[in-house]
Amino acid sequence: MARTARKYAKGASKDVERAMKKRKAGTLKSGGPGRKVKSRKQAIAIGLSEARREGKKVPARKSAKSSAKKSAKKSSKSASKTSTKKTTKKTTKKKSSKKN
Template identity: 55%
Template sequence: MARKAKKRRYSRSSGSDVASEVRRYKKGTAKSGRGGRVKSRKQAIAIGLSKARKKGKKVPKKASKRKSAKKTSKSKRSSKKSSKRKSSKR
């Protein structure tokens, strides 16, 4: 069976924005919003994507922070306590 062509999530030009930001990070000149130095590669990629979004390029929306609305109940563990019984009769 022939595979279906996947739709591009990111535009090629947004990729170039990210690439330029990663280059700046490697060079040591990349700065974050308040002027602090970018310390990680992931941070540099995020800044590149953010700049691409501001320019209006095709980039998926930010992953929204999910509130802990669905609180998972703690699963009841059937832990058997191994209590040592002292024999009263010796």
Template identity: 60%
Template sequence: MERKYGKKASQKVGRALHEMEKGELTSGNSGKKVTSRKQAIAIGLSEARAEGAKVPNKKSPTKKSATKKAATKKTATKKSATKKTASKKSTMTKAAAPKKKAAAKKSMK
């Protein structure tokens, strides 16, 4: 059975975890201290990838998440469409209201 991760990758992850425990491991651009074990592992794997060590590729988004994005786009367009029709309705009722009042005044005279 073939191993997923190479020796270099495990060394990088081990070093990152050790630095995190000491409080020396910092995150990329922000420079904040890393407190999460998962984040330390991710940093170690990222460094191993950069050096060409044997590490599986990052997981790509699944089909479910792609369909969720498409579904949210559809609902967003539906919401904007309903907003447009609602604004048309409100302008129509406002425009029609003075005509009714004028007709009512004429009938009173």
């Protein structure tokens, strides 16, 4: 049985664990103004970003840019499918027959 490599370093999981404990204690702060972190997901993100800054093995962040490209691609595909079904309307000119 082959062992698979770890995606996250052990030190990275320690950083996340520390961030989670700080959040639970109510001392984890975020951003410039230093607002308290209430979200579990935000606490994990803070722990992972700190681990990245320290150079620990952590997978790269999923960028918003790539997810926006994917959604734009999907919407353009669906738009192109609907635009090909154009109905053409034949216009016939009625001859006006004026009786003198």
